[in-house]
Amino acid sequence: MKERDLIEQIRRLTGSGSADLLQGIGDDCAVIEKTAETVQLLTMDTLIESIHFDCSWHPPKKLGRKVVAVNVSDIAAMGGQPVFALLSLGLPADFDDQWLAGFSAGLTGACREYGCLLIGGDTVCSPDRRALTLTVIGEMKKEQVLYRHGARPGDTVWVSGPLGLAAAGLDLFRSGEMPDIPELQLLQEAHLDPHARVGLAVLLAQSGLVHAMMDLSDGLATDLSHLCEQSNVGARIMAERLPDYGKLTAAADFLQQDPIEWMISGGEDYELLFTADPADSKKLLKLITLCDYAIYPVGSIVEGKGVTLIRDPGEKGSDHEQNISYQGYDHFTVVGGASSRTP
């Protein structure tokens, strides 16, 4: 069974909801009414040792930061600001004090950076592997929440930064080679210490220009498929527009890999994926000059279903147009190529 079928099975068994619940299972966060004008956003993500991280190359401080970033990214995905966090820590009985000190310093430092306060959690013994779960609570104005379901045919699809860096970095770690090349170290750093795009997300939500948004955690192919399914539309992505091919070429040469695979199927980018009316493109580009971020148009929303990758826009045909729907990471499916990569 695929991860999304499993979640759908659970969703079908849940009750009929509550008057305060504006969004339940199916978006980056649950959305709950707080006051007439504001909502709370709730999200939870888990990192499991040897699935999501390997302590032989992941420094504990960076892992602590990453647990926060991947959760805060889901708050950013709706346009919100993180406020509180709860940590569940599963550690083997013989855990290492120094590892815990580094992890805790990273986690609390990142919480401070993102402006959220650790207010509780749980600590348990885990038989052999570390299991790290964070719940983050965010807040924002009700009318500004950006859901996955708002994309419209004709919209431009935007991403907030280079894709595939973390996936390439992970493959470099897994190759067992640690070449002393700055371009490759940048990719490894993208895997070890990702950043959630909170500042940009808040700006986009406040702008009123964005129709649908989510964060990229499972790769563009899978995440855009979720957004399209929720919005009842399809999407066409232009390979040549995906940022930033140049950052991947050294790793692609070194590992003999097609960089496009990392860009579409590699997970853990934690960039924002959003759609907006093409008539508002200039306004969006002007808006982001107010902050330190960049945004890149990578394709468009179309009527229909599925996500298509166009590799050579000059010519039509099956070699150039590839259905990439749900070709990113799935916890419960092992398929060929880069999709089998665990994040």
Ligand code: ADP
């Ligand atoms: P994301 O990648 O943004 O963290 P997920 O793919 O993990 O989102 O989850 C998709 C949706 O399914 C979210 O709304 C999440 O809260 C919900 N979900 C995931 N796992 C479960 C579960 N075991 N029980 C209930 N809801 C779940």
Ligand code: MG
């Ligand atoms: Mg998400």
